[in-house]
Amino acid sequence: MAKSQQTFSKREKEKKRQKKREEKQKKKEARRAEAKEGDAGIPFAYVDKFGNLTETPPEPTGEEEIDASEIVLGIPQKEESEEELDPVRKGKVAFFDHSKGFGFITDSETQEKYFVHISGLIDEINENDRVTFELEKGQKGMNAVRVSLQD
Known part of the structure; x- marks a missing residue:
């Protein structure tokens, strides 16, 4: 009769891997359940005109209109000095x-x-x-x- 190719340490390592997979799956399911209960969604952060992060969206009244054709891309032409x-x-x-x-x-x-x-x-x-x-x-x-x- 032939002996089994698996040793005791191989079986133990496989059991540990299986246990880790199960724990990971449980954590994943818990996160999903928590997300459904909270229903808060993704929190937004807005940037005000001074560059600070705020929770409220900026008001459109203080915005300036900028003409896109005036924006220079690249290096501006060198002026004579x-x-x-x-x-x-x-x-x-x-x-x-x-x-x-x-x-x-x-x-x-x-x-x-x-x-x-x-x-x-x-x-x-x-x-x-x-x-x-x-x-x-x-x-x-x-x-x-x-x-x-x-x-």
Whole structure:
């Protein structure tokens, strides 16, 4: 005669699984019965004009009419500014290291410092020289390029 393939531990595990299934089914039925008794449905939350959650719906009297054609999707077109009209800026060399080939220029209008590399020079510059330059987007921010001594 052949022996049964099921061992004692397999039978115990199967009994535990069956017991869990039954408990889960009972909980599910209890939740359904509770939902029918409560009959409250899904509670709603409304948002007022200040962004706060409320239980009462907002009144339509204070609403504004918005024309859908005025809504701009995406990035708005760039408007011309004074920087684009006159790209040449004036400034003073705050620091320049000839051995390393870079330095910084302070803009005379905004007092911002811009990085300058020796490859962006037209004339040779030294510290405290008055220069004219243009700005160009670099890897870490705006860089001064086409730097020349001011007349």
